[in-house]
Amino acid sequence: xxxxxxxxxYTGKCDNAEELVQSLKEKRRNNVLPAQMNIAYHEDKNxxxxxxxxxxxxRPLIVIENGTPKLTDEMVKDIKEGKLxxxxxxxxxIIEYLDAEEEENAYxxxxxESLTKEHTHLEIDPxxxxxxxASLLAYPEKDxxxxxxxxxxxxxxxxxxxxxxxxxxxxxxxxLLIHSQRPITSSQTTNATGLATxxxxxxxxxxxxxxxxxxIEDSIVINKSSLERGLGRSLFIRTYITESRRYWGGxxxxxxxxxxxxRGYKSExxxxxxxxxxxxxxxxKVKDTDVLVGKTSPLRFLGIQKEIRMxxxxxxxxSLTVTKGEECIVEKVILTSTKDGNxxxxxxxxxxxxxxIGDKFASRHGQKGVIGLIVPEEDMPFTKDGIxxxxxxxxxxxxSRMTVGQLLEIVAGKxxxxxxxxxxxxxxxxxxxxIRHELKKLGFRxxxxxxxxxxxxGEIIDAPILIGMGYYQRLYHMVSHKIHSRSRGPVALLTKxxxxxxxxxxxxxxxxxxxxxxxxxxxxVVLKERFSSDKTQIPICKECGITAIQDKIKNKMYCPLxxxxxxxxxxxxxxxxxxxxxxxxxxxYPQIVxxx
Amino acid sequence: xxxxxxxxxxxIDLKKKDKDMLKKRYKQIKYEVGEAVGVIAAQSIxxxxxxxxxxxxxxxxxxxxxxxxxxxxxxxxxxxxxIPKTPTMEIYLDKEHNNKEDARKIAAKIKETKLxxxxxxxxxxxxxxRIELVPDSTLLQNLDITTESIITLIKxxxxxxxxxxxxxVIMIEIAQDKKPDFTxxxxxxxxxxxxxxxxxxxKGIEQAIVECENNQWxxxxxxxxxxxxxxxxxxxxxxITSNNIFEVAxxxxxxxxxxxxxxxxxxxxxxQGVDTDVRHLLLVADAMTNDxxxxxxxxxxxxxxxxxxxxxxNFEETVKHLTxxxxxxxxxxxxxxxxxxxxxxxxxxxxxxxxxxxxx
Numbered sequence: 010x011x012x013x014x015x016x017x018x019y020t021g022k023c024d025n026a027e028e029l030v031q032s033l034k035e036k037r038r039n040n041v042l043p044a045q046m047n048i049a050y051h052e053d054k055n056x057x058x059x060x061x062x063x064x065x066x067x068r069p070l071i072v073i074e075n076g077t078p079k080l081t082d083e084m085v086k087d088i089k090e091g092k093l094x095x096x097x098x099x100x101x102x103i104i105e106y107l108d109a110e111e112e113e114n115a116y117x118x119x120x121x122e123s124l125t126k127e128h129t130h131l132e133i134d135p136x137x138x139x140x141x142x143a144s145l146l147a148y149p150e151k152d153x154x155x156x157x158x159x160x161x162x163x164x165x166x167x168x169x170x171x172x173x174x175x176x177x178x179x180x181x182x183x184x185l186l187i188h189s190q191r192p193i194t195s196s197q198t199t200n201a202t203g204l205a206t207x208x209x210x211x212x213x214x215x216x217x218x219x220x221x222x223x224x225i226e227d228s229i230v231i232n233k234s235s236l237e238r239g240l241g242r243s244l245f246i247r248t249y250i251t252e253s254r255r256y257w258g259g260x261x262x263x264x265x266x267x268x269x270x271x272r273g274y275k276s277e278x279x280x281x282x283x284x285x286x287x288x289x290x291x292x293x294k295v296k297d298t299d300v301l302v303g304k305t306s307p308l309r310f311l312g313i314q315k316e317i318r319m320x321x322x323x324x325x326x327x328s329l330t331v332t333k334g335e336e337c338i339v340e341k342v343i344l345t346s347t348k349d350g351n352x353x354x355x356x357x358x359x360x361x362x363x364x365x366i367g368d369k370f371a372s373r374h375g376q377k378g379v380i381g382l383i384v385p386e387e388d389m390p391f392t393k394d395g396i397x398x399x400x401x402x403x404x405x406x407x408x409s410r411m412t413v414g415q416l417l418e419i420v421a422g423k424x425x426x427x428x429x430x431x432x433x434x435x436x437x438x439x440x441x442x443x444i445r446h447e448l449k450k451l452g453f454r455x456x457x458x459x460x461x462x463x464x465x466x467g468e469i470i471d472a473p474i475l476i477g478m479g480y481y482q483r484l485y486h487m488v489s490h491k492i493h494s495r496s497r498g499p500v501a502l503l504t505k506x507x508x509x510x511x512x513x514x515x516x517x518x519x520x521x522x523x524x525x526x527x528x529x530x531x532x533x534v535v536l537k538e539r540f541s542s543d544k545t546q547i548p549i550c551k552e553c554g555i556t557a558i559q560d561k562i563k564n565k566m567y568c569p570l571x572x573x574x575x576x577x578x579x580x581x582x583x584x585x586x587x588x589x590x591x592x593x594x595x596x597x598y599p600q601i602v603x604x605x
Numbered sequence: 606x607x608x609x610x611x612x613x614x615x616x617i618d619l620k621k622k623d624k625d626m627l628k629k630r631y632k633q634i635k636y637e638v639g640e641a642v643g644v645i646a647a648q649s650i651x652x653x654x655x656x657x658x659x660x661x662x663x664x665x666x667x668x669x670x671x672x673x674x675x676x677x678x679x680x681x682x683x684x685x686x687x688i689p690k691t692p693t694m695e696i697y698l699d700k701e702h703n704n705k706e707d708a709r710k711i712a713a714k715i716k717e718t719k720l721x722x723x724x725x726x727x728x729x730x731x732x733x734x735r736i737e738l739v740p741d742s743t744l745l746q747n748l749d750i751t752t753e754s755i756i757t758l759i760k761x762x763x764x765x766x767x768x769x770x771x772x773x774v775i776m777i778e779i780a781q782d783k784k785p786d787f788t789x790x791x792x793x794x795x796x797x798x799x800x801x802x803x804x805x806x807x808k809g810i811e812q813a814i815v816e817c818e819n820n821q822w823x824x825x826x827x828x829x830x831x832x833x834x835x836x837x838x839x840x841x842x843x844x845i846t847s848n849n850i851f852e853v854a855x856x857x858x859x860x861x862x863x864x865x866x867x868x869x870x871x872x873x874x875x876x877q878g879v880d881t882d883v884r885h886l887l888l889v890a891d892a893m894t895n896d897x898x899x900x901x902x903x904x905x906x907x908x909x910x911x912x913x914x915x916x917x918x919n920f921e922e923t924v925k926h927l928t929x930x931x932x933x934x935x936x937x938x939x940x941x942x943x944x945x946x947x948x949x950x951x952x953x954x955x956x957x958x959x960x961x962x963x964x965x
Contacts, residue, residue, distance in 0.1 A: 525644050525647070525648065528952070529641050529644045529645050530955065531640060531641055531956055531957075532956060533951050533953070533954050533956045533957025534951060536946065537950065537951045537957075540946055541949055544949060584947075585949060592931070597928070597931040598931075599931075
């Protein structure tokens with residue numbers, strides 16, 4: 010007996026499962042049962058699953074009857090002429106949707122040629138076995154699967170035209186590639202998905218060769234003149250937000266140029282760019298710590314009487330400033346109000362980013378790298394026609410990763426650039442022999458290789474070099490956003506230890522495992538030095554072992570417990586002092602026993 | 606270094622040149638005063654361990670014992686688990702029994718047989734309210750068990766029943782005096798108990814497989830019971846091994862357990878292609894066994910028994926150690942490394958070992 014489940018709920022049993030499944034499927038195809046219904050027969054579990062609920066992912070497949078697909082050539086012609094629509098085909102059950110469960114029972118042919126009598130369905134196009142992300146890549150069938158995964162993931166990180174209304178938007182951060190191009194080797198899905206109108210990179214002339222070891226370990230050598238012509242140039246747009254809030258007791262923030270008597274007043278120069286309303290006008294050049302919107306807030310706590318008497322205002326400076334290390338131009342200013350009625354100011358700034366050493370680039374084949382050297386055009390290798398590559402990648406990137414698709418992309422791109430035509434790189438459609446043949450007809454070597462001349466010495470390079478055109482993306486990981494160093498700098502208030510993180514100009518943590526390494530080396534003094542960033546001196550009573558009181562006015566130290574004056578100064582880490590304080594707060598009395 | 610070579614090398618006559626070379630090498634490999642051997646051992650073991658795969662290797666469907674391997678096994682050893690996930694034994698045979706047939710026989714004897722393993726059929730007769738057990742006659746013959754012995758076994762272990770035998774069918778009924786207040790579920794529980802009765806072999810040994818390595822027949826078992834197996838005739842007691850460290854310590858003593866730890870750790874690591882110096886593992890094994898019992902490396906073992914309060918609090922359960930120390934009025938003499946790092950002193954390790962004494 011086979012159990013039958015409808016949307017996962019047990020509904021009944023039947024004797025002949027296969028017959029039932031067959032008749033159910035026929036009924037669905039005869040519009041007796043809804044087309045949304047999927048029927049799956051699990052032979053191993055001896056159960057039939059009928060699914061009608063929402064949220065299932067389904068995909069269309071051409072139905073095959075008696076070994077021939079229901080979709081005939083005439084129908085295809087009708088579709089092309091617009092006589093037949095997609096819904097017509099679905100209604101007539103020429104193409105039906107299968108969910109993941111029913112797919113287990115289907116035997117799907119990838120192409121018409123491989124069709125046998127056993128097949129139940131036919132793929133509309135072999136590309137459809139790939140998802141949207143993978144089908145955007147060039148010649149994906151010639152790359153290893155993991156590389157496609159990396160390649161698709163890197164498209165997400167690319168700078169490009171992410172949306173066409175970017176001028177109207179106020180994203181917190183966004184990147185825009187200025188001279189973005191659609192790929193010369195593109196797949197059919199590129200148009201369908203809108204990637205053609207939202208490009209992610211540029212077509213570059215690529216040479217695969219070493220360049221004085223400046224492109225080892227996946228780094229790339231880039232042509233300086235190409236950069237000057239606008240290669241990889243992008244805009245970084247950041248939107249700053251500030252709001253004038255209202256506080257308890259009728260106090261509120263004030264947007265405007267702060268009075269010099271306000272607490273924490275920066276130098277006058279920092280406010281010089283602001284207009285009368287305290288907001289910076291568009292197209293102003295600003296650099297880090299410059300004020301974008303002047304704002305003052307009421308004090309957090311009530312101040313000491315003395316300071317008020319001295320004429321310092323009881324307001325503090327709370328302006329919106331540019332993030333540290335950035336140099337940018339104000340793009341636009343939005344002045345609006347929140348639903349609470351508070352004034353809201355948004356300032357968008359743009360920063361042109363010219364590629365520099367350390368910026369990240371990637372092809373569509375999971376081949377990423379950072380710029381290792383920027384070379385003047387005259388020092389780049391050149392062909393007999395005087396062509397110099399835009400970028401040079403290292404041949405070591407190819408063998409272990411087996412990204413044959415990239416090589417084919419370069420060769421096809423070369424052919425395309427010579428012909429002035431876009432190349433079709435849809436999965437399972439590329440024909441390497443044809444590309445080679447065409448390239449030969451154009452008067453080039455059929456493998457895309459050329460003799461190159463050393464740009465520095467002018468000598469001919471012994472080996473023929475693969476040079477062609479490929480699509481390269483600039484990824485949004487840029488050194489200017491990541492570079493960080495510190496010698497001395499700010500410390501955290503509580504622990505007196507260095508702060509953490511780039512934005513706070515912090516130090517790098519010397520962690521537990523690093524500590525163990527120093528111990529293993531037996532370098533005790535180095536260890537002490539490394540951990541004494543928060544060194545302090547604490548006066549301790551020799552008899553009670555407790556922190557003594559230092560009276561600076563009377564210039565003497567005494568113990569609060571025994572009132573004695575046998576006090577010694579003890580060196581310890583501030584963190585340890587904190588630990589002792591915390592123990593004391595828990596009514597534990599940690600005594601420090603001092604030696605003579 | 607003494608002039609004489611130790612133990613088995615005593616009689617070897619070495620040239621002076623070679624002796625000097627040996628002395629030099631010996632000096633080179635010696636640790637210096639203040640060398641952080643513990644940290645180095647920990648790093649030498651744990652760094653390669655991170656490189657090995659976390660996933661245990663599966664080998665289903667083979668006539669091989671599936672044992673815990675790799676990192677999980679290493680963790681098990683250092684945590685000193687009372688019972689390992691897969692306890693195993695390797696039993697060697699003495700000269701007279703070193704052949705396939707004897708090995709098979711001994712293996713069959715060792716393997717634990719429960720009543721359910723030799724039953725062809727067992728059911729509850731609901732009409733006559735009795736349990737019917739049908740033993741497999743061929744299995745009985747192979748294992749040298751008689752129906753009578755089964756009956757006596759059941760009689761001995763389950764009370765308040767009447768037992769009878771008819772045409773090789775054993776029938777169990779509830780005794781007359783208990784009959785008034787009994788239910789079907791009682792019958793069911795008796796059946797379950799009867800099924801799990803231990804009939805033959807050695808308790809705890811689920812599987813016994815015979816293998817031949819270099820003309821030596823070995824019985825590999827899943828499950829470990831050293832005490833009983835050592836008493837079996839035909840086995841070579843001097844070469845028998847178990848991977849249950851606690852059992853080894855109990856039966857053969859703490860020195861054997863120390864050796865077992867070293868052997869188990871080194872083989873586990875070698876299997877994963879990790880080539881660590883044995884001396885690190887010797888140190889760990891010594892630390893684990895040096896008070897006569899096996900201690901784990903962790904909260905409840907070595908780290909939990911450090912003398913310094915700050916050192917213990919630094920590791921795990923900070924609050925517990927601090928409050929206990931406070932109520933006990935403990936004094937931390939600041940003798941070890943961690944405490945000195947905490948307070949910001951020079952730690953007594955390596956160059957920090959040297960103290961200067963000024964002569965007046």
